Amino acid sequence: MNFKKQSKNQYTLLCSGPMSKNCIDASLNISKELNIPQVLIASRRQIDSAEFGGGYVAQFDTETFSRYVKDQNVTNVFLARDHGGPWQSEVEQKSNLNLSESMASAKRSFEADIDAGFDFIHIDPSIPIQNEDLxxxxxxxxxxxxxxHCYNYAQKTKKNIQFELGTEEQNGYAQNLDEFECFLNETEKFCKKNSIIKPTFVVAQTGTKVMETRNVGVFDNGDYKAQLHCIQHIKDSIQICNRYGIWLKEHNTDYLSNEALSLRPSLGVHASNVAPEFGVVETRGLLYLMEKFGFEDELNTFSQVALDSNKWNKWMLPETQATDLDKVSICGHYVFSDPQIIEIQQKLTFALRKYNIDLNAFLINLVKQSMMRYVQLFNMKPVSRGANNVFNCDRKALG
Structure with a gap:
């Protein structure tokens, strides 16, 4: 797959968060219908090994999630661990594990990913443990x-695994290029010294950050000078990545404008993560149907369960003016697997049949529409899962 600049075949790879089973199915459908690669990036909060309680998505654990996707027999769908590392699991945080315990926990989670046949894993140890100075x-x-550890375990179990490395959360601004190059240089020395394959992706700051239901980073905030500065930083970051033969990956690409998204391929951004937007789209669709067809009690119950979860809190801006409905839209997908919500969905599924509405099909189509905006603006093309696929490419094609 060739990402050379100014190539009409250049595209950015969409990596989608599996916010729900319908989000997973939407990504599978797009890949099958268009014969394009899709990457499902599961955080430990969404899907984790059975040892750590699985996660909030569809009652899947790592193994059952992998089995479900692979059973659909869609060739170009790749499984990825997103933000794997110590204290990336709520279990570790709630148990207040120390460094040694949380590192051991992270290693076991990664081993489950590798055993389940994940294609690549994102290693992210950027969360401070027990309020330390990290x-x-x-x-x-x-x-x-x-x-x-992960590389040696993959070698031992004869699994093919690729890596994505990150050292910080998205902050909405451009990164320090000297620190970025230092990170890649240290990574290269480490890989050479230990005979470990280089990472496929490195996470870079590209001026994006998601809060509430908008992107509050500098890339798309209307400040023309800041945007130009950020664009130049992205170009410089990609040049650094190209020198090391590593692809640049950005996170928090949700809610960017069409103009901002269409720049990604031409700038040379190799891959972009999108996640919370798809959960919000599905939740809003579900809320619309409950209101449209008079399911007032169910709507109130859903809203209360979502609000009581407090999952909306992490997404709020300091000066937020979000209503309760906004908060429900933001965090509704977190509670789809709650027994009360499953019962509501079952009741709604049955009731809507007399209107010839298939609830899951309706919601999947909404998510697909949102995903297709990225597919089109990222100029995505069909790619085979052969020797030069998304994760096993000829690195000379970079840059």
Whole structure:
């Protein structure tokens, strides 16, 4: 797959969060219908190994999620761990695990990913453990320990695994290029010293950050000078990545304008993550149907369960003016697997049949429409799962 600049075949790879079973099915359908690659990026909160309780998506654990996707027999769908690492699991945080315990927990979670046949894993040790002062050197030390462990485990179990590395959460601004190059240089030295394959992706700051239902980063905020500065930083970051033969991946691409998204392929951004937007789209569709067809009690119950979950809290801006309905839209997908919500969905599914409405098909189509905006603006093309596929490419084609 060739990402060379100014190529009419250049595209950016869409990596979608599996916010629900319908989001998973929407991504599978797009890949099958268009014969294009789709990457499902599961965070540990969404889907984790059975040992850690699985996660909030469709009562899947790592193994059952992998089996479900693979049973659909869609050739170009890839499984990815997103934000794997210590304290990325709510179980670790609620148990207040120390460094040693949380690193061991993260390793077991990664091993489950590898056993389940994931295609690549994102190693992200950027969360401070027990309110520690987490320095860049500590992050690198933990990252390389996890990197070596996962690579050796994959070799031992004869699994093919590719890596994505990240050292910080998206902050909405452009990154420090000297620090970014230092990170890649240290990574290259580590890989050479330990005979480990280079990562496929490195996460970069591209001026994006999702809060509430908008992108509050500098890339698309209307500040023309800040946007130009950010664009130049992305170009410089990609040039650095190209020197090291690694692809640049951005997170928090949700809610960007069509103009901002269409720039991704021409700038040379290799892959972009989109997740919460798809959960919001599905939740709004479900709320619309409950209101449209008079399911007032069910709508009130759904709203209360969502609000009581407090999952909306992490997405709120300091000066938020979000209504309760806004909060429900933002966090509704977190509670789809709650027994009360499952019962509501079952009741709604049965009741809507007399109107010739298939609830899941309706919601899947809504999510697909949202995904297709990215597919089209990212200029995505069919790619085979052969020797030069998305994760096993000729690195000379970069840059």
């Amino acid at each position: 320095t860049f050197n500590k992050i690198l030390e933990r990252l390389f320990e996890l990197y070596e």
